[in-house]
Structure formats: C-alpha cells, structure tokens
Amino acid sequence: LVVAHPHWHAGVIGIVASRISSRYNRPVVVIGMDEDGVGRGSCRSIPGFDLLSHLQQCSSLLRRYGGHAMAAGLEVAHEKIAEFSARFNEVCAATLRQGDRRRQLLVDAWLQPSDINDALYQDQNRLRPFGHSNPLPVWAVRNVTPVCPPRVIGGKHLKLLFSMGRETREVIGFGMGDREIPDGPLDIAFNLILNRYNGREYLQLHLQDLRPAQAD
Structure with missing residues (x-):
C-alpha cells in the first residue's frame, strides 16, 4: 500500500505508516514532498515480510533507500511515484499469501x-x-x-x-x-x-x- 501527498510533513509520516500498517496488516509506504519536490517516504512492514528486499526490486525507480526488514526510508522523484506505487504493490502481491493479509496478534x-x-x-x-x-x-x-x-x-x-x-x-x-x-x-x-x-x-x-x- 503506497499513499502520497504534497502537504504531508516528514516528521509525521513514520507514525502514519505504522498506524496504517497495523490497521490493515499490509506493508505500507507513506510519502510526503519536500520543498524541492522530492518524495520522502517512510515504510513499515508486517511480521514475516522482508520490506527491504521488496524495495530492492523497485530500486530503479528510487533515488535512494535503506533500512531493514521491518522499516525503511526512501527518496523518489515526484514523477516516479505512480510508477513506484504500481511496482511496489505488484512485487508485494506476488509474495503475500492470502493468510498474510489477515491481521495476526501474537499473545505473550x-x-x-x-x-x-x-x-x-x-x-x-x-x-x-x-x-x-x-x-x-x-x-x-x-x-x-x-x-x-x-x-x-x-x-x-x-x-x-x-x-x-x-x-x-x-x-x-x-x-x-x-x-x-x-x-x-x-x-x-x-x-x-x-x-x-x-x-x-x-x-x-x-x-x-x-x-x-x-x-x-
């Protein structure tokens, strides 16, 4: 799931990404725009899903990215956001099984x-x-x-x-x-x-x- 808006502040997109990921049990990328028109994204994953490896499959569309299996950050040109969104959703859908889409809660x-x-x-x-x-x-x-x-x-x-x-x-x-x-x-x-x-x-x-x- 990729969402973007030019007025979203970089200081809150990480919190928003975490909440959306938790609510819908999906890998999520939330992108805001800086003053130069560059999209800066915060990414959050779900248990058992390697977020970084899926961003690597979209690397040709990104300026840069980094992180780990559960959380990452990225930069993407404004004109590439739609293409990145389609590609990211495609590679995620190829990995996620139907069971992965149900929210799971681990009880201690x-x-x-x-x-x-x-x-x-x-x-x-x-x-x-x-x-x-x-x-x-x-x-x-x-x-x-x-x-x-x-x-x-x-x-x-x-x-x-x-x-x-x-x-x-x-x-x-x-x-x-x-x-x-x-x-x-x-x-x-x-x-x-x-x-x-x-x-x-x-x-x-x-x-x-x-x-x-x-x-x-």
Missing part, C-alpha cells in the same frame, strides 16, 4: 482471570523500558462475559466491563467504537495498564483484539 501468555492483579503489573514493569523494540506484553484470557452492554465513549472508544475472579475489570478499546461485539463469552487480548483518574489508581485493560470464546 494466556492467563486465568485471577492472574490479573497488582503482582502481575509489578512483574511486567521489570521488563521496562517499553518501546518499538520492546513492546508491552500482550496478555489474554479465555471465556469471559461482559457484565453489561458495551458503551462507546468519546465518540470512538469502546468500553466494556468484565467480571474476572473477585474483580470487575474495565476494558477500553481505543478507536474500536465501531467494533461489533459478538454475543456470549469472549476471548480477549489486552495490554495491562495502571490508570490514574480522579486521584484513584487501578488496573485497566487496553483491548487489542477479541473473538468468540474458543476451546483451549
């Missing part, structure tokens, strides 16, 4: 609801600092049921409440307000966050994905 550990507590949060903090090369762990629990209907907050975020052991846990799905929630028990994957609000501190689950509950 499946938990029992009673495992979600302050001790787990403290153990998680021993892995800090978190960042691109050391992301927050993704935890998951099976067969949990919302205690009330889901709500949309802030116009676009999903809020759910689940009974987990002796606790009722708040689950927030940022940007998931339009997500359809299946009926019945669910398996949910999440990041564990310490939320601070109105002088209170409590564990909050930031939803990464959900599905109808499945057998172990």
Whole structure:
C-alpha cells in the first residue's frame, strides 16, 4: 500500500505508516514532498515480510533507500511515484499469501482471570523500558462475559466491563467504537495498564483484539 501527498510533513509520516500498517496488516509506504519536490517516504512492514528486499526490486525507480526488514526510508522523484506505487504493490502481491493479509496478534501468555492483579503489573514493569523494540506484553484470557452492554465513549472508544475472579475489570478499546461485539463469552487480548483518574489508581485493560470464546 503506497499513499502520497504534497502537504504531508516528514516528521509525521513514520507514525502514519505504522498506524496504517497495523490497521490493515499490509506493508505500507507513506510519502510526503519536500520543498524541492522530492518524495520522502517512510515504510513499515508486517511480521514475516522482508520490506527491504521488496524495495530492492523497485530500486530503479528510487533515488535512494535503506533500512531493514521491518522499516525503511526512501527518496523518489515526484514523477516516479505512480510508477513506484504500481511496482511496489505488484512485487508485494506476488509474495503475500492470502493468510498474510489477515491481521495476526501474537499473545505473550494466556492467563486465568485471577492472574490479573497488582503482582502481575509489578512483574511486567521489570521488563521496562517499553518501546518499538520492546513492546508491552500482550496478555489474554479465555471465556469471559461482559457484565453489561458495551458503551462507546468519546465518540470512538469502546468500553466494556468484565467480571474476572473477585474483580470487575474495565476494558477500553481505543478507536474500536465501531467494533461489533459478538454475543456470549469472549476471548480477549489486552495490554495491562495502571490508570490514574480522579486521584484513584487501578488496573485497566487496553483491548487489542477479541473473538468468540474458543476451546483451549
């Protein structure tokens, strides 16, 4: 997927590329133009897809490029952007299998609801600092049921409440307000966050994905 616009600032295209790649599970190139009319692109990949080798197959259309399997940068002349877009999409399509196009979420550990507590949060903090090369762990629990209907907050975020052991846990799905929630028990994957609000501190689950509950 290649997108370009003359008014996109070079300082934000990397963030945009990461978000588009994550949302659509595609290799992505986002291109902005500098004052000289040269396209400067930020590229992001998906697990198992070697981005750099596919840029190499388009090298005749690029001024320069560099990076690694998961992220790269490039320069391309304005008049070559359309041709580069077509070529990049072509070489990517030749490699991607249909299964690669489904978003996959890697879960670090499946938990029992009673495992979600302050001790787990403290153990998680021993892995800090978190960042691109050391992301927050993704935890998951099976067969949990919302205690009330889901709500949309802030116009676009999903809020759910689940009974987990002796606790009722708040689950927030940022940007998931339009997500359809299946009926019945669910398996949910999440990041564990310490939320601070109105002088209170409590564990909050930031939803990464959900599905109808499945057998172990």
